[in-house]
Amino acid sequence: MLEATPLTDGWTLRHGEESLPAGVPGCVHTDLLAAGVIPDPFLGRNEAEVDWVGRRAWTYEARLPEPASGHEQTDLVFDGLDTAAEVLAGDRLLGRVRNMHRSYRFDVTGLSGPLTVRFRSAYAEAEAVRGRLGERPSAYAEPYQYIRKMACSFGWDWGPTLVTAGIWRPVRLERWSTARITRVRPLVTVEQGVGVVELRVDVERTRVEAELTLEAGVGGRRVRAAVRGTDAVVRLEVPDPALWWPRGYGEQPLYDVELTLHHGDAPLDAWRRRIGFRSVELDTSADVRGTAFTLVVNGEPVFARGVNWIPDDVFPSRITRERYRERLGQAARAGVDLVRVWGGGIYESEDFYDACDELGLLVWQDFPFACAAYPEEQPLRGEVEAEARENVVRLMPHPSLVLWNGNNENLWGFRDWGWEERLGGDSWGEGYYLGVLPRVVAEADPTRPYTAGSPWSGSWRRHPNDPAHGTHHSWEVWNREDYTGYRREVPRFVAEFGWQAPPAYATLRRALPGEDLAADSPGVLHHQKAEHGNGKLRRGLERHFAFPEGDFDRWHYLTQVNQARAVAAGIEHWRSHWPVCAGTVVWQLNDCWPVTSWSAIDGDGREKPLYHELRRLYADRLLTLQRRAAGLVLAAVNQSREPWTGPLVLRRMSVEGEVLAAANLELAADARAVAEVPVPAELEPTGPKDFLVADAWGSPGSPRSAEAGSANGLRALYFPVPDREVPYPSPVFDVNLVPGGVEVRARTLVRDLLLQADRLDARARADRGLVTLLPGERVTIRITGWETPDADTARRALYCQEPVR
Incomplete structure (x- = not known):
């Protein structure tokens, strides 16, 4: 052996x-x-x-x-x-x-x-x-x-x-003798209710004349096959297999596949993996809106609730199996069901994909090409094909892997970033994305779809980043506009978009020991790598808030709020347009060091307010108030497997807490569908002093139930003007210690209340992020890792919106 x-x-x-x-x-x-x-x-x-x-x-x-x-x-x-x-x-x-x-x-x-x-x-x-x-x-x-x-x-x-x-x-x-297994390609399909595993096996020999056999087993079925020369095919069938589903759609049963190479009765080598039975297709059909880009798993169209993944450490050898599971577990707990492994990083280790298999996280895998024109001559061309063949085969056992993608932004760069003129006919990678890579995937792993790039409209007849066709990257908003610009378009699939914020306070303190923290202090600027990054943060803040000159703590809080608000503006709008829009992939889940970035989890693993907002945005059920051509509507996004029905209460309220108008309605949204309820004209807010509150019941497991002031409820808020124009009252609230955390009871409107637990203790974590409370409502914030609880200390770590001065 x-x-x-x-x-x-x-x-x-x-x-x-x-x-x-x-x-x-x-x-x-x-x-x-x-x-x-x-x-x-x-x-x-x-x-x-x-x-x-x-x-x-x-x-x-x-x-x-x-x-x-x-x-x-x-x-x-x-x-x-x-x-x-x-x-x-x-x-x-x-x-x-x-x-x-x-x-x-x-x-x-x-x-x-x-x-x-x-x-x-x-x-x-x-x-x-x-x-x-x-x-x-x-x-x-x-x-x-x-x-x-x-x-x-x-x-x-x-x-x-x-x-x-x-x-x-x-x-x-x-060390080996006679023969060894060099490569196994498991083609896993489901054919008319039967799970089929076709193992295509290559072997290397030291003795050509040796008679070799392969024995394979899965799901209680065992098969033997002879090896002729250096390759063989072993086919196994599992009747009525339990299907592997993405999280939120079903369970994730995994089957052990065992393959042993024999010479006579003597085992020579073995190969073992876990697989899952499922089908995956990419629907790119044309319709009146353009060209779809919808993942279909086991025949079920999926709205992808995604995040972009970068290497979790700039030194990848330090990433352990436990760290992968921690970070991907955080993603799953936020409602994420798709992780895109971005093309400027690596093909991740088996530990990454094992965790995704178990958690039900779909994996979109980029080939490692990003934001550059890549030469196609030797020595690179041979390396590209060799690495692609090896990694396609290495990763194909994983049911979580559902899409191969040729590159990140290179097709777009060729068309829009002046590359075509500068290249003057030189190779730049097109032959990889439209030639080598799709051929490798088709030959080695025909069970999965391939797309040439992200963004990509599917044809050079259209702009590569055309939102009506295929995948779209939305970066004009962050780079030049206000986040309300997300609502101008309904792309078919938003593969990248995002907004920056600094890391948690304790992360900055560890990374910048002894520094007097300021938005423009030397260390803070060094840990901001985006071009004009702090200027863009300021521009984004000034459109919504009074800029807190010289107040680092307030700047830190407001940039976190603005990041969560920006991502929410995009996801709420795009999810409300399912099935035209079939996915959002936030840039980005994680960081590789302590830095101001677009991440939801910072470089020390601490969860920003954006992370907790994703829990709301990516929940199976989401309420959002959206402006349509005919007026304001309440969109009930129901991605659960059951219909969503129940009472709906709309209230137009003043910022002082008075109910100005109200209506009791009924909500009815089919499974995996979006229902729209027109907001009566008399309930639409008329100016900066009033806003709209929508509460729906019949939503078990809602992470917003405490904020809504009722059990099993979801809430949507609509303020018609930016915060800097809202005459907020001075926030008044009580803070009390309760077992395992603190309780906050509002006496006034308290908007965007945030307990920054790491200011209590660097090891402390809170179970929620931004909370808006109406007068009389309360919320319990659970805290772990806080060894010396104290109500006054907790109050000092609480931030919220305040009157503009």
Whole structure:
């Protein structure tokens, strides 16, 4: 039987004349950090002080153990090398590599002694390729498109420039005889109620004449098949399988598939994975509104409640199985059902996709191309095809994976960002997105759809970012406009949009020790990577609030409010137009370091107010008041499997708390549908002093029940003017300790109440974000990690809207 021996111990990193202990898996930066050679680049402005690390060559050294008897062949296997390196056993060159996204295997049969991995600077490699192939345009000045490496390690508008090197995924020795399994492609389908698993298996032999068989099992069914030459097909059928569904649509049953390679009765190698039975299609049919982009799982059209995922650490080797599960669990608890793995990052580890399988999170997987023109000549073209084939096969067992996407924004960039003229006919990646990648997916994994890019309208006859066709990225709003601009269009699928806010207060305090925090203090500005980012934050605030000059705490609070308001404006509008719009994918779920960004969860894992707002926005049932051509309507978005019926109360109220007009209506929304209720004219707010409140009952599990002042209720609010024009009363409320948290009882209108738990204790977390209370209403905020509860301390950590002064 094949024996695998991890090679994780005994590695050193050569640093000048010194050798430092090296962690494998790991990278140069984490080794230098552990040895105290460099400061933490996440703190202060240390990022600039470690720039030299990415511009040097580095060498890892270990020893190959003495050859072991009993096996015919020994292979040295690297699951990931970052990025350009040569591998030597003693003085023998085993091979040269240049792709972070691939694994490598070298025959070391009979070899022992020194093992060396010499890494070239990624800058040197990229600049050498650029020198041979010529300049290509990109969104950033760094040369990331000339090397098959995680693009965002060269920096992004939310990430630091920390270009590292190292053995970033596991390494091992594999000893085997006669034959081994080299590749298994499980094609999993459901055909007329029968689950079908077709295992297409490739093997490598040391003995051509050996008679080999494969034995496979799934769901209590077992099959044997002979291997002819170096490949075989094994087909298994499972009658009436339990279907795998995205969360909110059903359960996530997983089946163990086992495959064993035999020579006679002797097992030689084994392959084991978990699969799920489900079908997935991408509906891109034409209609009167344009071209659809709707995911259909098990025949059920899905409105995708999505988030964009970036690498959770700029040093991916530090991301553990537990950290993946924590972060993806946060996504699931926010109502998310789709995670897009963005193209400037990596193909994530098995731990990521395992967690998505179990949580029912659909995965949209970008191929790693983002915001640049990529040369199509060698040495890159061969690397692109090899990495694509390997990763498509590696990830295809996962039922959560439902879509392959060719790139992020490159088709759009070619058309709109001046690339076409600058390229002058040079290659830029189109041959990958419309040629190589769809061919690889069709050949290796025909069970899943492929789309050429995001955004992409499906044809060069249309603009790539045409909102009426396919996927759309909405960035004009953040870059130039007010977030009310989201309501101008109804795209078919919004794959990127978002609004910035700083990280939690405790995260900033940890990242900027000793700094006198201000919106424009040196460390805060260094941890803002977006072009004119703070200026855009200010522009966005001034359209809605009086700008809090010189008041950091107020600025921090209001930017958090504005982020949640902006994302809500988009999602509420677009969800209310289902099924024309079939998904929203917020930019972004997470961060890779402590930074002001578009994330809902900051770089220390703390949940911003946006995260809690997503729980409301992505709940199965959502109430929203929307302006239509004929007037104001209440849209009841029902993505649950049951009809939504019950009483509906509309109240026009003054900011002083007086009910000016009211109506009792009935709500009826079909399952997986949107119902609209016209708001009577007399209930529409007439000016800055009044607003509309809509309460609906019959909504079990609503996260807003406490705010609504009634059990099992949902609420929508409509203020007709920006906050800076609303004559809010001075907020008056009582704060009392209760078991496990605090209770706030409002005596006036209290809008956007926020308890920033990390101001109580860096370890503290609150169970909710922004809350609006009418006079007489109360809310209980549960707090964990707060060891010395005190009502006065809690009051100081509470923020809300105040009268404009």
